Amino acid sequence: MSRIGVFLCYCGSNIAGTVDVEAVAEMARSLPEVVYVETNKYTCSDPGQEGVKNAIIEKGIDRVVVGACSPRMHEPTWRKLLADTPVNPYMLEVANLREQCSWVHKDREVATAKAIDLVKMAVAKVARLQPLHSIEIPVHKKALVIGGGIAGMQTALDIADAGFQVTIVERETSLGGKMVMLDKTFPTMDCSACICTPKMSEVGNHPNITVKSYSEVENVSGYIGNFEVTIREKAKFIDYNLCTGCGACETKCPAKVTNAFEQGMSQRTAIYKMFPQAVPAKPVIDAEHCLKLTTGKCGVCSKVCPTGAINYEDEDKLTTETYGAVVFATGYKLIDWKPLYPEYGGGKYEDVITGLQFERLVNASGPTEGHVLRPSDRTEPKSVVIIKCVGSRDPNKGKAYCSRACCMYSAKHAHQYLDKVPDGKCYVFYMDVRTPGKGYDEFYMNTLHDGAQYIRGRVSKIYKEGDKLICKGEDTLTSSQVTVSADMVVLETAMVPADGIDELAAKFTVGRDADSWLVEAHAKLRPVETNTAGIYLAGTCQGPKDIPDSVCQAGAAASKVIGLLNKDALQSNPQISRVNETLCQGDGACVNICPYGAISIVEKQFRENSRKVVRPVAQVNPGLCQGCGACTVTCRAGAMDLLGYTNESIMREVDALCQW
Amino acid sequence: MRFLDLSAISDADKQACEAIARDAGVNLKDCYQCGKCTAGCPLAESMDLVPREVIRYLQLGAVDVVLEAKTPWICAQCVVCSSRCPQNVDICSVMRAVRLASKHAGKRPVPEADIFDDEFIANVRAHGVSNEQYLAAAYNVKSGHFVQDMGNATRMLKRGMVGVAMHNTKGRANVAALVDRALAADSTRRAQADEGKGGEA
Numbered sequence: 035m036s037r038i039g040v041f042l043c044y045c046g047s048n049i050a051g052t053v054d055v056e057a058v059a060e061m062a063r064s065l066p067e068v069v070y071v072e073t074n075k076y077t078c079s080d081p082g083q084e085g086v087k088n089a090i091i092e093k094g095i096d097r098v099v100v101g102a103c104s105p106r107m108h109e110p111t112w113r114k115l116l117a118d119t120p121v122n123p124y125m126l127e128v129a130n131l132r133e134q135c136s137w138v139h140k141d142r143e144v145a146t147a148k149a150i151d152l153v154k155m156a157v158a159k160v161a162r163l164q165p166l167h168s169i170e171i172p173v174h175k176k177a178l179v180i181g182g183g184i185a186g187m188q189t190a191l192d193i194a195d196a197g198f199q200v201t202i203v204e205r206e207t208s209l210g211g212k213m214v215m216l217d218k219t220f221p222t223m224d225c226s227a228c229i230c231t232p233k234m235s236e237v238g239n240h241p242n243i244t245v246k247s248y249s250e251v252e253n254v255s256g257y258i259g260n261f262e263v264t265i266r267e268k269a270k271f272i273d274y275n276l277c278t279g280c281g282a283c284e285t286k287c288p289a290k291v292t293n294a295f296e297q298g299m300s301q302r303t304a305i306y307k308m309f310p311q312a313v314p315a316k317p318v319i320d321a322e323h324c325l326k327l328t329t330g331k332c333g334v335c336s337k338v339c340p341t342g343a344i345n346y347e348d349e350d351k352l353t354t355e356t357y358g359a360v361v362f363a364t365g366y367k368l369i370d371w372k373p374l375y376p377e378y379g380g381g382k383y384e385d386v387i388t389g390l391q392f393e394r395l396v397n398a399s400g401p402t403e404g405h406v407l408r409p410s411d412r413t414e415p416k417s418v419v420i421i422k423c424v425g426s427r428d429p430n431k432g433k434a435y436c437s438r439a440c441c442m443y444s445a446k447h448a449h450q451y452l453d454k455v456p457d458g459k460c461y462v463f464y465m466d467v468r469t470p471g472k473g474y475d476e477f478y479m480n481t482l483h484d485g486a487q488y489i490r491g492r493v494s495k496i497y498k499e500g501d502k503l504i505c506k507g508e509d510t511l512t513s514s515q516v517t518v519s520a521d522m523v524v525l526e527t528a529m530v531p532a533d534g535i536d537e538l539a540a541k542f543t544v545g546r547d548a549d550s551w552l553v554e555a556h557a558k559l560r561p562v563e564t565n566t567a568g569i570y571l572a573g574t575c576q577g578p579k580d581i582p583d584s585v586c587q588a589g590a591a592a593s594k595v596i597g598l599l600n601k602d603a604l605q606s607n608p609q610i611s612r613v614n615e616t617l618c619q620g621d622g623a624c625v626n627i628c629p630y631g632a633i634s635i636v637e638k639q640f641r642e643n644s645r646k647v648v649r650p651v652a653q654v655n656p657g658l659c660q661g662c663g664a665c666t667v668t669c670r671a672g673a674m675d676l677l678g679y680t681n682e683s684i685m686r687e688v689d690a691l692c693q694w
Numbered sequence: 695m696r697f698l699d700l701s702a703i704s705d706a707d708k709q710a711c712e713a714i715a716r717d718a719g720v721n722l723k724d725c726y727q728c729g730k731c732t733a734g735c736p737l738a739e740s741m742d743l744v745p746r747e748v749i750r751y752l753q754l755g756a757v758d759v760v761l762e763a764k765t766p767w768i769c770a771q772c773v774v775c776s777s778r779c780p781q782n783v784d785i786c787s788v789m790r791a792v793r794l795a796s797k798h799a800g801k802r803p804v805p806e807a808d809i810f811d812d813e814f815i816a817n818v819r820a821h822g823v824s825n826e827q828y829l830a831a832a833y834n835v836k837s838g839h840f841v842q843d844m845g846n847a848t849r850m851l852k853r854g855m856v857g858v859a860m861h862n863t864k865g866r867a868n869v870a871a872l873v874d875r876a877l878a879a880d881s882t883r884r885a886q887a888d889e890g891k892g893g894e895a
Contacts, residue, residue, distance in 0.1 A: 417701065461700065483723045487700070487754070490727070511727050511750045514696040 039095035043077035043102035122165035158690035166608035173259035183211020185573025186363030192592030194242035208312035221477035257657030258568030271319035276343035283335035300401035415521030425528030448486035543631035609678035610659035617673035620650030624665035632658035708755035718787035731775035767804035822866030
C-alpha cells in the first residue's frame, strides 16, 4: 500500500478563480491510497514548499501529486524539493490545473469537474511509479572540431584558450577553408588572407590544438562526454618530422595538375602546398597524379629533398580517440551551376566565371597576380556583367533559399572591378539587394556611387557575338527589355553544403534539412546545439552565412563546449527507454525510429524452455536516449517502455478517467 | 514595351543625363527607386512615365526617352516628391531641368504646356505681373482651345473675379530686364554646353 500526498495550489486566483480547489481537495481525500491532502495559496512559495516538506515527513508520505501550474514551469522545483526528503524525486506527478484547466475554461463547474479528473488520473499514475536514479556520465575533457575554415579555427582557438585540448580535422592539406581564397572582405575591404593566415598560424602553434590535416572522420561511436572517433589521416608520402617545408620538391616536380585552390585557372605540381601560407607549411603528394606513384618512373622529389623526407611507401593512418564534445564546422561549397544553367552557356564560355574565380583573379597571389584579365584571351575586360542569385532563390533549377552573402559579395566585386579598371563598365543584375549588416547598406550605396549600374531583373540568356557575351535581361524598373554586351560575366552562385555532409552527419546522427544543411536544436533559442547532445554547429554547415556571422556562431559553439567540458560528470536523465527482452522480437523498428541513434540490436543469449538460445534484442544507450518515447509507440511487441511514463502507468490514468 | 541596348547608350547621352542632373542639383546615383515620389504624386495617373521612371531612365542614360516624355510637362511642381524623398533627391527640380532641356532640344511633348509657359513669361514681362484674363485668352487662342473658358468667363466677370482692366506694375521695366537676363543667361549657358559637346566630338 502506498501513501500518497496530494498538494493543491490556488495560484492566487489563477486557479482558484475558475476551479473550486476545496471541492477538488474533498474528492481527493476519498481516493484510495491518499493519506493526506493540503491546499495552499501559493504552493511554490517558500512557506508553501516548507509545508509540503513537513507534511511528507510527518505523514510518512512516499508518493506526491501536485495540482498546480504546468510541469514545464515547476516540475524541477518539486523534484529538487523531494531530493531533500526520503521520497525519490521521480515518485512525483504534476496535474496541470492552470495552463490546461483554469486558464482555458470560463465555466467554474466544468473547470472543477476537469480538475477533479486530472487529479484522479495523477493519483492513479503516481501509485504505479517506480523510483528512478540518474547515473553519472564521465566527461572526456577534449573537443573535436570538424573543419578548419574560419568557423572551425575560431571554435578551436576559443576552446583551447579556455584550457582544453582540441583536435581539428581538416580534409584539405591546409587550414583556411574558403576565407583564405577570398581577396578582400566586405564591408571594410580588409585583405582576407592577411586576417585569416594569422589565425591559421595561431591554430598551428597553439599548445592545446592538434591539427590533423588531409584527414577525415572514419567512424564514430559513443555519446555526450564520450565520443569515440576514428580519424583517417590520408597518406601524405612525406615525413612531416623531417620535412622543413623548403619547397625544393615543388619546383622540380614534372607533373601538372589543375589547381583547385585557384578555381581551375592555373596549374600546380603533384607534390604541392595548397598556397604559400598553408598551415601546416609542408607539402603532400597527390597520389592520383604523381608519376612515381602512378607509373613507377620519376622520383625527382626524393632526389632533391635535402632531408630525405619523401616516403613513397606511406599509407593512410587510422587513430581512435575519445572526445567529450564535437563541433561541426564543415562549411559550404558553391553550387555546380554548369549543368543547371545551359542558358548561361553551361560552362562553354570561358569568360563566364564564378564569384570565387573572380576573387582569385583580383588577388595579388592569384593566377593573374591581381590584374583583372579574362580567362579566354588574358585581356582586360572593359565591360563586366555580374549576375546575382545564380542557383539561389530558384527552386526550379537550384535552391529556394537566399545565400545571404552574395549581395554584399557582388557589391564588393563591382567595387573591386571599378577600382582596378577605372574606365570599365560594370552592370549588376539583381532581384533584390539584401544588406542587413553593420555598414553593409552604406557599402552598397558607395558601390552605386562608384558607378556600378544596377539593373533589377534576372538575366534570361547569355550568348556569344564575336568575342562579346550578350546578356539579355529586363530592367523591371522601366519594364524594358535590355541587353548588355559584356567582355566577362561573373555569376554569384549559391552556397550549398560541403561534399560528403550527408554521410558525415549520419555517422553522428545529426539532423539535416531538405537541402542538407545541418539542423540546430531550436531555430531561435538553441541555435548552435544539435538534437544530439554534445554535438554543436559553427559556421556555414548550418546554413549560408558571411564571415562575421560564422565567427560569431563559432564563439557561441565554443562557449557551449567549454561549459560542457568544465563538468567532471553529467547527471543523466533516468526517464529513458527500457527494453523488455522477453517480449523484444529484435526486428529493429525502434532502431529506425530513434532520432538520437540511441538504440542498437545486439545478439544475446537466453534460456528458453531449458535450452540456450541466442537471438537479437534491442539495447538502449542511456547516454544517448533523450526519453522522447518514439520507440515505445513504434514497438509492435510492446517491449519498449519509457521509465516514468510506463505503458502500465498511462493505462492506469486512462482507467481513472473512464471510471464514472 | 521598350527595348534598350545598354551597351549602345552613347557617352554623349549619358553626359546629357548628367547635365540635367547637374542642372537640378541632384546626384542620380542617390536614387534607389523606392517609388515614394510616384506614390505621392497628385498627377501620376495622367503621366506617360511615372516620376520614378523618369529618374530611372536618366540613371540608365536613356536621354531621348526622358526628353520626349510628357511627364515633366504635366508635373505641377508641387514638390511633394522632393519633400518626401528618403534620399533627398530633388525630383521636382529634375522635372524642371528636363523640361528646359527638352525645350532646348526643340521637343514639345505637351504643346499646351509649352504655349502656356511662353505666354505666361510674355505676360509677366509686359506688365510686371500676371494678368490672368489676358493670359487665358492668349493661351486659348494659340492652343486652339477657343471656347474652353467661355462658360466660366461670363460667370467670373459677373461676380467681379476678373475684369477687363489691365494691371501694370510701376517697376515693370525692371521685371522685363530681369526676365531678359534670365533667358539670356540660360541660352548662353546652353550654347556653351553645345559648343563644348561639339568640341569633344
